[in-house]
Amino acid sequence: MRSYLQATALAVLPFAAVPAGAQAQVPAAPTILADGTLLDVQAEGSTTRAPDVATIRAGVVTQSATAAAALGDNAQRMARVLDALKRAGVNARDVQTATVNLSPQYRYAEGQAPTITGYQATNSVAIRFRDIARAGAILDTLAGVGANQIDGPNLSIDNPEAALDEARAAAIKIARARADLYARAAGLSAARIVSIAETGVNDGATPGPVMFQRAVRADSTPVAAGESRVSASLTVRFLLK
Structure with missing residues (x-):
């Protein structure tokens, strides 16, 4: 007679095909x-x-009075970031856009409707590279060319x-x-x-x-x-x- 040494053990139940529209029948015995x-x-x-793989997320956050100015300033700074990555030897295939965002900034006052004071633009990329020893130098390079939003590195096995x-x-x-x-x-x-x-x-x-x-x-x-x-x-x- 079979017995169970552990309460979590489950009986193995037989299953049969159920015709379409019919309800499943409970098996009679295990x-x-x-x-x-x-x-x-x-x-x-x-x-x-x-x-053997490091991933860094880096980006630029800019603010300006108009949406166009915020995006324009952001694009110029992000171009410097991408150029710095290229000069640092990071392959283009290992750089992928992660976030592009434009949002209004508000001023709140009691009893008044919120007032738009400007706009904030964000652009970030995920950077993946295999020479982990260079991670610190790349972090410093990113900060040096204007990246003001940096997360990482995340280290993983390829x-x-x-x-x-x-x-x-x-x-x-x-x-x-x-x-x-x-x-x-x-x-x-x-x-x-x-x-x-x-x-x-x-x-x-x-x-x-x-x-x-x-x-x-x-x-x-x-x-x-x-x-x-x-x-x-x-x-x-x-x-x-």
């Missing part, structure tokens, strides 16, 4: 795979990699699949070791794996951007790449006998 005890084990495996596969394999080993432990404690043995479900992965991307403020000094802004943790979470169902 499908029996084999006599034994089912055990669900949740495990997370991980590995580390040095990030091709995380190999690292994810290592993490998945590690998770299986951890799950197997835990299943063997539970089986021995129950006087049983882990006969085989019934199913594996991947419940989540972390591809090593940085959780969030780091706000940058230009330092008043001669050397470039320091950026430490460190290591990114890559992980995979699995739910593995074992048959114990």
Whole structure:
């Protein structure tokens, strides 16, 4: 007779085709795979990699009395930013417009309707490059040519699949070791794996951007790449006998 060692284990139910317009029928009984005890084990495996891609978001915010003036000033400053990126060796394919925005600025007074005092224009680009060691110098270059809105760098792994596969394999080993432990404690043995479900992965991307403020000094802004943790979470169902 089958028993369950863990409350989260679910019976495997048979399904049959349901004619169009008919209501689904509840199966009469669960499908029996084999006599034994089912055990669900949740495990997370991980590995580390040095990030090899940096992404910076940089832009220009300008204000003026008219919409045309705000956009015109913004366009000139953004052209200097893009030219600086080109001179710094950033490929055009790695620079992508992220935001273009024009919005009125209001003055509020009690008992009066809001009054437009001017306009604010915003233009920003996402910059992606693989030489992380140059991130600090590029941040300083951007600030030096007039970029007044900078987020980053966000550090990530360009091709995380190999690292994810290592993490998945590690998770299986951890799950197997835990299943063997539970089986021995129950006087049983882990006969085989019934199913594996991947419940989540972390591809090593940085959780969030780091706000940058230009330092008043001669050397470039320091950026430490460190290591990114890559992980995979699995739910593995074992048959114990």
